[in-house]
Amino acid sequence: ACAAIGALCSAPLIVGGHSYGGRQASMLVAEQPGLAGGLLLSSYPLHPPGKPERLRTEHLGAIAVPTVVVHGRTDPFASSEEIAAAVALINAPTRIVTVAAPHALNPARTEVAALAADAVDEVILRR
Structure with a gap:
């Protein structure tokens, strides 16, 4: 299979997701450190809206792979x-990509895809 996809076989597996999917991906990577070589989280739901006292950070310190948070x-x-305080809990290189957008990130109206791809390239793929 590697012959068919070439350079992709040497690239690290990056897992991630948007919002709750990202939270689940981060919990999985925290529980299974060897699973992935990188983590991409977009619109991580750090707490329910209007309830900053209910932080969802207990597992972040167990993440040991390069992580990009959009x-x-x-x-x-x-x-x-x-988000900056929460990402500082991760025990690996991190990058936060901030765009002028709400939770949906408005990919059609922002350069979020290109900014995220550049950050993944710099923080995860070039390691």
Whole structure:
């Protein structure tokens, strides 16, 4: 199979997801450290909207793979400051990509896809 896809076989497996899917991916990587070589989280739901005291950070310290977090500046699930503090708990290289968008990230109206791809290339693939 590697002959058919060439260079992709040497690239690390990157897991991730948007919102709750990203939370699930982060929990999986925290529980199974050897599963992936990188983590991509978009609009991580750090806490329920309006309830910053209910942080979902207990597993972040167990993440040991390079991680890119894409965050919308007006996301009600986390402020930019809250995301920065949470990402600092991760025990690996990280990058936060912040765009002027809500939780949905508005990919048709922002450069979020290109910014996320560049961050993944720099933080995860070039290691």
